[in-house]
Amino acid sequence: MAARRRLIALCLLLAAGFAALGVWQIERRAWKLDLIARVDARVHAAPQAPPPPAAWKADMTYSRVRVEGRFLHDRETLVQAVTDLGPGWWVLTPLRTTRGTILINRGYVPAERRDPGSRAQAQKTGNVTVIGLLRESEPKGGFLRSNNPAAGRWYSRDVAAIAQARDLHDVAPYFIDADATANPGGYPVGGLTVIRFRNSHLVYALTWFALCGLCIAGARIAWRSGEA
Structure with missing residues (x-):
């Protein structure tokens, strides 16, 4: 019982x-x-100015923004990527604006376009306008792989670490994924942000x-x- x-x-x-x-x-x-x-709703909204660093919050991720400035091509960083177009690299380039510096993920390049000289047409000088999506920084590295700034090996878009490695100052704590607006010469290829929630x-x-x-x-x- x-x-x-x-x-x-x-x-x-x-x-x-x-x-x-x-x-x-x-x-x-x-x-x-x-x-x-x-x-x-954010992804399809009209682009707005990005938030100042002090006002940035994680729940702003994927907001559509517009920013103007000048690319610092000599300080770009390549981050390993796996995309719908195949394996390759994200091209992260600092954009100097009147409100500081913002890292722009300009898009994907395959291995044969890793050298900036192979995509010289896209290395614009002067002021440019970038429209894209706000993204959170990806600290430390990728799956089972840690970023190695000294060796130039990057597996994630770690804003703070990239800023330190490239001697950048007044850098926003987020980065922007550029939209699909074509770059001269075809590379980098933007607009590849994957928005998928399980x-x-x-x-x-x-x-x-x-x-x-x-x-x-x-x-x-x-x-x-x-x-x-």
Whole structure:
């Protein structure tokens, strides 16, 4: 009798836990859908001026912005990339503006275009206008690989580390992914920002609720066995 009661109590305790996890996943799903809607609105909004460094917040990520300035091509940084166009490099170039310096991810280049001389047409001098999406810095490195500034090996777009390595000052804490506006000569290729949010919360919720149901069924069977 005592063993049966403990089994019933355990089943009901597990059922309550699984139900709580299911409710949590439903709440997470609502949050994720709201995030997707907010980001979609930002991406399709008219471009605005980027925020000053002191006003930057992570929830501004993917805001569409417009900025004007002068590229410092001699301080560009190549960051390894895997894109829909294949493996290659992101070209991050500092843009000197009247409000400081902003790193611009001008886009993708394949290995044969790594040398700036192979894309000299795109090394514009003078003032330029860049439209793109605000992105958060990617500190330290990529998956299982750390940035090595001394060796010039970059696996993530770490704004602070790149600024230090290139002796840049007054640098914004974010970078901008340039849009698909074509560069002279075709490279770098912009507009390759991937905006994808994993949303499997409904599947997880149904899984937790199913386990909750199984535990309740187990408690019911144990209860009935004592009545037999």
